Amino acid sequence: MKTLGLLAVGQSPRTDYVPVIAALTGPSVRIVEKGVLDGLDRAQMSALAPLSPQEHPVVTRLADGSSVVMSKAGLTGLVNDRLREFARSGVDLAVLMCTGVFQGIVCPEGLHLLSGKDIIDGCVRAAVPSGARLGVLVPLESQEAFSGRKFSDMGYDVVTAHASPYGSMSDLEKAAATFRGCCAVVLHCMGYVRSHRRAVADISGAMVLESNALVGHVCSELLAE
Amino acid sequence: MKKLGLVGIGQTTERDFVPVIRDIVGKDVELVVRGALDGLTDVQLAEAAAGEGEHPVVTELADGRSVRVSKPRLVPLINRVLRGMAADGVGLACLMCTGSFEGLEVPEGLTLLEGRRVIDHAVLAVCPPGCRLGVLVPLPEQEPLSGGKYRDMGYEVVCGHANPYGSREELLACAGKFRGCSAVVMHCMGYVREHRDIVARAANVPVLEANAVMGHLACELLF
Numbered sequence: 001m002k003t004l005g006l007l008a009v010g011q012s013p014r015t016d017y018v019p020v021i022a023a024l025t026g027p028s029v030r031i032v033e034k035g036v037l038d039g040l041d042r043a044q045m046s047a048l049a050p051l052s053p054q055e056h057p058v059v060t061r062l063a064d065g066s067s068v069v070m071s072k073a074g075l076t077g078l079v080n081d082r083l084r085e086f087a088r089s090g091v092d093l094a095v096l097m098c099t100g101v102f103q104g105i106v107c108p109e110g111l112h113l114l115s116g117k118d119i120i121d122g123c124v125r126a127a128v129p130s131g132a133r134l135g136v137l138v139p140l141e142s143q144e145a146f147s148g149r150k151f152s153d154m155g156y157d158v159v160t161a162h163a164s165p166y167g168s169m170s171d172l173e174k175a176a177a178t179f180r181g182c183c184a185v186v187l188h189c190m191g192y193v194r195s196h197r198r199a200v201a202d203i204s205g206a207m208v209l210e211s212n213a214l215v216g217h218v219c220s221e222l223l224a225e
Numbered sequence: 226m227k228k229l230g231l232v233g234i235g236q237t238t239e240r241d242f243v244p245v246i247r248d249i250v251g252k253d254v255e256l257v258v259r260g261a262l263d264g265l266t267d268v269q270l271a272e273a274a275a276g277e278g279e280h281p282v283v284t285e286l287a288d289g290r291s292v293r294v295s296k297p298r299l300v301p302l303i304n305r306v307l308r309g310m311a312a313d314g315v316g317l318a319c320l321m322c323t324g325s326f327e328g329l330e331v332p333e334g335l336t337l338l339e340g341r342r343v344i345d346h347a348v349l350a351v352c353p354p355g356c357r358l359g360v361l362v363p364l365p366e367q368e369p370l371s372g373g374k375y376r377d378m379g380y381e382v383v384c385g386h387a388n389p390y391g392s393r394e395e396l397l398a399c400a401g402k403f404r405g406c407s408a409v410v411m412h413c414m415g416y417v418r419e420h421r422d423i424v425a426r427a428a429n430v431p432v433l434e435a436n437a438v439m440g441h442l443a444c445e446l447l448f
Binding site for chain 2 (some may be wrong): 093112114115118119121122123125126127129183194197207208209210213214217218220221222224225
């Protein structure tokens with residue numbers, strides 16, 4: 001039996017996306033979870049909040065289901081600590097479960113690490129022809145410019161909208177309506193799951209790329225025996 | 226029932242990638258399998274053959290014969306299949322070849338996953354440029370073009386060749402070259418699960434099997 005290590009940017013367990021991934025990797029893969037913020041209290045977490053409104057933040061989920069907005073730069077050291085723990089425990093494959101860019105990640109010797117960001121970017125470019133109109137859904141308004149630019153730099157005609165996966169379904173439905181006429185929509189956060197995906201597909205009529213499921217498919221293929 | 230079109234560049238058979246993809250997409254998806262060379266007479270097949278000095282596409286006929294086809298002459302035949310699929314209500318189709326084709330015409334209403342684009346971006350998804358990448362191709366004369374493509378993408382490339390329609394020993398001997406690579410890409414849709422298992426065990430690295438990667442992406446898009 002192979003072991004897949006999933007590193008959440010928030011706290012484990014991720015009862016939202018882990019079932020989606022487990023359904024894809026099947027019974028022959030054991031999933032172990034860690035969270036970058038595991039064991040931290042509210043005071044320790046607030047010390048890691050974004051320092052300036054110019055910073056591109058990350059929004060993530062805590063074990064109690066609530067969500068927090070963090071500074072990516074502040075999390076790097078904690079990400080590297082957790083990766084070392086995965087390497088010591090001998091997982092066969094690990095994934096950093098975030099669609100964002102982290103600077104300063106050090107992959108320990110012997111750990112096979114996949115980046116959620118590379119998987120999503122790769123799958124979008126694999127599935128959607130350059131020049132097509134691409135919808136990009138992000139959790140926060142302050143993430144629209146940065147994530148939108150990433151995909152327009154890849155040659156897409158980008159439409160962005162925001163709705164937190166940890167917020168209300170009516171906000172998500174409103175955002176989905178802005179994607180009518182798009183060739184495809186990428187749900188650009190690991191927190192969006194099957195229910196979000198169905199709503200976006202039904203309302204927009206576009207093909208939808210769900211980040212965590214794409215991670216599940218890639219891991220399923222790499223760990224298949 | 227949802228439909229997934231599989232466009233082969235040879236003649237339609239139930240061998241190779243069809244069982245792999247059926248396994249991944251499950252029973253709720255109807256596979257519509259067609260080949261660019263379906264229904265061609267021997268005379269027409271001879272006309273489509275690759276000329277002297279042309280980079281050939283190697284593919285299979287329904288009777289198991291292997292043929293080398295000219296890419297420019299294949300394109301109108303692929304376009305004919307795409308039109309037929311769109312007319313039959315197929316919304317998503319996979320072009321089952323890792324080669325690149327100029328002049329593909331995708332009809333309105335059809336989304337086409339091109340093998341080359343899918344496999345190249347799958348490589349980028351699992352293995353950052355700069356890594357050592359193993360590239361397995363069927364024929365020695367395909368090594369420079371396919372190896373060069375990944376070198377241009379920034380990889381340190383180790384090439385090997387073993388025909389998917391050839392012997393297990395040939396593949397096993399070749400797979401040993403890939404030890405120490407970060408990943409291996411099997412750069413032809415003819416490689417299936419048994420080839421993947423041989424390479425993964427002999428080289429002890431993650432292996433990307435092109436047809437399975439197509440199946441996973443299509444499966445997710447049809448969810």
